Amino acid sequence: MELTVFYIFGGLAVATALGVVAFKNPISSAFSLVVSFFAVSALYAMLSAHFLAVIQILVYAGAIMVLFIFVIMLLNLQGEELEEKGFPAYFKVAAALFLAVFLGGLIFVFKNFQGIFPKANETFGTVKSVGALLFTRYFVPFELTSVLLLVAIVGGVVLAKREL
Amino acid sequence: MILILAKILIPFLIIFNIIPFLIWLERKGAAYIQDRRGPNRAAIFGIIRLGGMIHSLADVLKLVMKEDILPARVNRFFYYLAPFTAMTVACVTFAVIPFGAPVPWNGRQITLQAADLNAGILYILAIASLGVFGIMLAGWSSNNKYSLLGGLRSSAQMISYEVVLSLAVISVLMMAGSLELSKIVENQSSYVWKWNCLRQPVACLLFMVAMFAETNRLPFDLPEGESEIVAGYHLEYSSMKFALFFMAEYANMIIASAVLVSLFFGGWQVPFLSTEILRSHAGEVLQFVVIGAVVLHVLGGLGLLARGRNNVKTKKWGDRRDYEPIVLGVAALGAALVLWGVLFFYWPFSLGEKASVIVTAALQVGVYLAKILFFCWVFIWVRWTLPRFRYDQLMRLGWKYMLPLSLVNIMVTGWILLNVE
């Protein structure tokens, strides 16, 4: 049952990721990415990461993608075609080699590794436990992240001005 | 399994049934505020007008039967997707809202909410962020300059006020100590002086203003302003798709009221009657409610009959509409008779365990719905009272005045919590 749900959401994530790469219209790519974020958020929920699942929707799908779609609409970008010249030969050889290595890695991982998840108690991944960790052990990165966000805000405002 | 389905379906049905009532309330309320009558002509069999509520039915029929126009050169997939997104986002929020205290039934506690998420408030904020998508999609896919402008402005307004929304909620969370909505509601016990509107008045005000901006209601109405930008982002939609946008706006209003009531006005808490008191004295409460209902129906019935007799005598309209108060008056007196029969045969009400639990839950859900409807009325009232903000005034208000105010509120709350406890 859980495996079926995993395949559904995993398949959705991969399919929409392919959609991001394959769609010609940038808005379609952006919305594919939003659906991909939803699928990944569902996977986080399956991994008992409740706080992160909601944060993924709140920040990634709800804020970052809104920003992307804003910019695409503002710049009024039309669709584009993929490479007209096609791929050169070394490209295809490299892609085939990469796929072979990837498949080999897949087979190796599945044969020699059994990663059964242990049972997690109820407070794993809740807001309280992650928050406790954020405010005790990782307090300095937390504060530095707030400074980083401040820099990002100021930088964004400056960069997007019409005249400096 | 059936329980989960019931918990999902019932809030959904509640929204869908309140929406026509809200449409009626808006039009009648707007009319009386503007010193006119509003819709009062649509009737069933010429008799039943219900003060204009039948007009909502006529509205629905009209919207369904209108021609479904597809403008040229639109992106069809997104054009169709936008109203669905708007409506879905509005309905999904209801999953985490608690309607009553947990009901102990057959040894288990049944929570009256579909999902008691660990991060309840964050879920609501996340879904509020997703509400922007429907509007942006609608604005962009309509292939129309004004729709695009309206969509972009509306999205900018919504994401600006989301920040204020989140910050206003944080002070409430600091006092309740948990993100789960059920715990926040239980933290505001039934004593009215402990409700968050009195403990955090600044946050309550900020939240209300931010909710007005989030739902694109006046005075933050510029993106869909009828006089400036000709209905903005839902200009190119007709018939059922427009109906979906329309309903999505009212559903957003209901959600906003529901979250406001849960966070600040005690949610399902009956004022001064906590859950234990209600459960132990359920019999008396039920008697009180039934006696009140009987009195109300008798008085209403007699008043309606008097008015009907007046109508017929003075031939107010001269056709079948004169008899409407008589029909309604008879129905009211009939209901009063039934209730009085119930009262007579079951006096005194001594309810068992299960019955008292049911009565308590029903009362709490009823109080919650009454509060939601009151705040929906406040939304409508404000809409027809205040003029519209200009776009730069709106953005200045959100970023320069409300954001610092909410930050100051958080700091003051934190200081008080640390030093006064």
Added chain:
Amino acid sequence: MATLQHYLVLSALLFTIGIAGLVIRRNVLIIFMSVELLLNAANLVFVAFARYRLNLDGHVAAFFVIAVAAAEAAIGLAIVIAVFRNRGTVKVDELDWMKN
């Protein structure tokens, strides 16, 4: 039961697709979106291992990755807007004034 290797393989797939998008597409916004895909894949690995080892540090790392991705997206898009205003194009093939 979905085991750890399921999540790792899925994450590797997402990462590969992200890199393919990064290399193939010419529109700078789509390249940006592929970068977000890469970050997502990395986050998935963090969370999967956090669940496997019952250690919440993975969640904290993923949280910081999300925060930094938000900051980066904001600045990157501001730069894209500035470039578009100056040169009128967002295709990376045509942004080559520093060449030669």
